[in-house]
Amino acid sequence: MTAPDTPESNPLLAAWDTPFETPPFAAIRPEHFRPAFEAAFAAHRAEIDAIAADPSPATFANTIDALELSGETLSRVGGVFWNLAGAHTSPELQAIEREISPIAAKHFSDIGMNAGLFARIDALWSRVDELGLDDEQKRVLELTHKRFVRSGAKLALQAKQRLSQIVERLATLGTQFSQNVLADEADTLVELEGEAGLAGLPDWLVAATAQAAEDHGLKGRHIVTLSRSLIEPFLQFSSNRALREKAYGLWIRRGEMGGASDNRAIVAEMVALRVERARLLGYRTFAAYKLDTSMAKTPEAVRGLLDRVWPMARARALEERDALQAMAQQDDASIVIAAHDWRYYAAKVRAARHNLDEGEIKPYLQLDRVIQAAFDTATRLFGVRFSERRDLPTYHPDVRTWEVTDAAGRHLALFYGDYFARSSKRSGAWMSSFRGQRKLGRDVRPIVVNVLNFARAPEGQPTLLSFDDARTVFHEFGHALHGMLSDVTYPSIAGTAVPRDFVEFPSQVYEHWLMRPEVLRTCALHARTGEPMPQALLDRIQAARNFNQGFATVEYVASAIVDMEFHALESATDIDPVAFERRVLDGIGMPAEIAMRHRTPHFTHVFSGDGYSAGYYSYLWSEVLDADGFAAFEEAGDIFDPELAGRLKRHVYAAGSSRDPELAYRAFRGRDPDVDALLRKRGFLGEVAEAGGEER
Structure with missing residues (x-):
């Protein structure tokens, strides 16, 4: 240096x-x-x-x-x-x-050390x-x-030295893993040529593929990138099966395309080093080491939850597959449903069952209005207000900045919003901080950022979102509130510095407000006419809220199980990551028509660092809390109940890690969570509530 x-x-x-x-x-x-x-x-x-x-x-x-x-x-x-x-x-x-x-x-x-x-x-x-x-x-x-x-x-000196070497090497490997995935995403484009390439795509998606091409210096053409917000709608709408297969194949093979960006050897080395790290510290497995400070505490507890959900999700997914196959036959398509067909035929089945199609919904979900709805919800719940500041420096022209103040007008935080996909940005959606909160020494207020990857609309047109995209805005903003409302003395326990399987609770519970009529009526206004979403359409959306939930749960839980199995190994010499992944999936009966939400060679949650390693289950664990927690507002008869909102803010959003998360949840809810609330939310047990979702 x-x-x-x-x-x-x-x-x-x-x-x-x-x-x-x-x-x-x-x-x-x-x-x-x-x-x-x-x-x-x-x-x-x-x-x-x-x-x-x-x-x-x-x-x-x-x-x-x-x-x-x-x-x-x-x-x-x-x-x-x-x-x-x-x-x-x-x-x-x-x-x-x-x-x-x-x-x-x-x-x-x-x-x-x-x-x-x-x-x-x-x-x-x-x-x-x-x-x-x-x-x-x-x-x-x-x-x-x-x-x-x-x-x-x-540890003794020799063990300390070896542990230090392992930590350094894992940092190097994690960085390379992340950069390799970004390289595959930035360098891999699928061109859509002529009418056949655009077949089935609605106007807004045709415009998005044109904008993506222009962003990549290909003005006048149309492309699909490997950004989830572009490739998923392409797979849903494109009637060109050969192109769907090509695009899908590239998407799920990120990180294993051979050459300099291939991640398979990196994964093998990381798993082996993590095993060694855990053993040095006195744990049998890396999962045991990571979970020791979590709410779950043990790998057995995690597998208990995953194994309870998996058979219900798999059975539902197989029913969904059969419905897709029947739809294909009804369309006179002599095909056997494959993974690249699922989204396309699922959209047809949803349209047939619920008279619902994404093209009808999207004009009502403008990005700017969804952002404002997230702000308004926080104002009604927690009394905070947001004022856009155009005078503050940002790191890219796309980034917007808001000052956050409390009910008395006092400065609380700055919030940066970075919403559009670009080749210089890794995929996914996340919250981070440029500065955390503390009171020790002096009062330091946080600077928080939400980073997302939406396909930008052409100049002069509003960016339209799917419902999953809109939930992602609310989800990441829930994380942002966890950072911005932090009110503790010590920086090491401020904001989101909580156990991994609790950190998703404030974000996931926040998603629930989006799906409520009280919020949708104010934010879901048609991009062209300005008219609010009709009640009939809102009713159809509510009726379809658990549609395709078997698929969504299977792709997520399969990823969580593979993550746990990698990190439950007591020895990992010469492991073949893709073969190992296949053995685990075969062992649980993974439907052939569904892929993991994040396959191992591009599983950045788990291999770009230690953040979610042996921890991808956290979304499901936190979903137990969010389903049960939001039920408290429903039971109160007011989703903005002031007393409940005050407890949620005081014991969760503002508290950081100042107390054990089990105690924090109990202080908010008044009791321990009901695990069945998760199953009801996903439609697997008794009554149903809305389905959660974001870029996990």
Whole structure:
């Protein structure tokens, strides 16, 4: 790495005099990051060394408070870099990412194994009840001590050295995995030539494929990219079966197309290293290690939930397949339904059963109005308000910015919305932060971003969404609220810093409000006429809310089971990831007509880092909470019930990880969750409620 710049020459190291101290994006160039990281790592190491070498006895203030306040420059530099690496990357940033990822991993690994620092933390933990701490401080001390133990602080020197090597290598591999998937998505296009290429596509989708072509320098042509928001509607509407098969085949083979972007060897090495990491830390499997700090606690508990849902979902999916086959025969198509046919014939069956088609719904779901509905819902629930700011710097012209204030007009947060697909952005949808919330030292308010990948409408036309797209807006905004409403003292427990199988609860419960008539009546206005969605159409949408739920549940649960099986291995020498995936799917009776939602070679949730590794089940675990939690509002007879909304905000959205999630849920709901609420929500048990969905 190069020598560090001075603050005068590097905007990442200088004081930010922008409004709300937002990153000065226009001044930041790729060459600023390496020296900024070097300076930030050095500053953080010095702070950690000073805490560890403090000759005075350990106190909460001189150890935990000091640790919580350390690394501010690194957080600021990293907040900008890692967000750009996901949302607006470039060859220059990707090269820096490959270099910085293992360095950052080693940096934090070294802190987690710092013997002097851990001795002070351990001394405090041994007398936690004598320190006169409040509940939040006790929670921070507990989680800090556990984090250091799980980072290898108690290991012998040789084991520490090996663990550090593993952590570095996993960071390198995860970065390469993610960049390989992005490369396949950016470089793989399916051209739609002539009338045959556009056969069956509605006007709005024809326009979207033309816009995608123009975005890729192919003006006047039509293409389908591997972005989910474009390829899924293509698979639903295209009557050209050969093109559907071609596009679908490319989509599900991301990461295993051979050449430099093939991820199969990366997965094999990552699984083996994760097994070794877990064994070094005293766990039989990586799943046991990861789940030890989750709500689920054990792999057996996770499989208990997955195995309860799987047979019901599979049986429903097989019924759905038979209905699709019957529809194909009715259409005089002498075919056997395959995976690339499912969405096409499912749309026909839905139209026949419910008189419903996406082309009728989409004009009522304009992106701008759905965003506003998400804001209005938060205003009615939590009293927060959103004012668009066009004077704040952003990292791309597409990005919009809002200031968030409370009911009294006080500044709470900044919210960035980045909604359109582009080749510099990884696929999917997510929430992240440029800056987290804290009160320690000073009151710091968060800067939160939602990143999505919708197909942009042609200039001058509104971008129209499917219902799944609209739910994704609400889902990711639920995550954003979790970050923006955070109201804790300590940064390590702020916002979304909660167990993985609880972090999806605030986002998934928020989806429910979209499907309610009280919200749809105000936001679902026709793009051309401005007329509200007719009640008859709304009724048909509600009646079809669990249509195709077997398919949706099978593709998701299959992915979660494969994830768990990879990480339940006690040995993973010379594993063939695709063959392993196939054996697991064969073992559970995966329908041949459905693929995993995320096949292993492009399963970025699990292999682009450790975030959802042995944790993809989390969406289903959290769905138990969201189904049961929203039922409280339904039982109250008011989906904006002020008392319930206040408890939801206080104990969930504002609380971060200041208490155990089971206690947090109980404080909101007044009891433990009812698992059957999940089955009812998905239409597998008794009464039905609306189906959840987002880019999972």
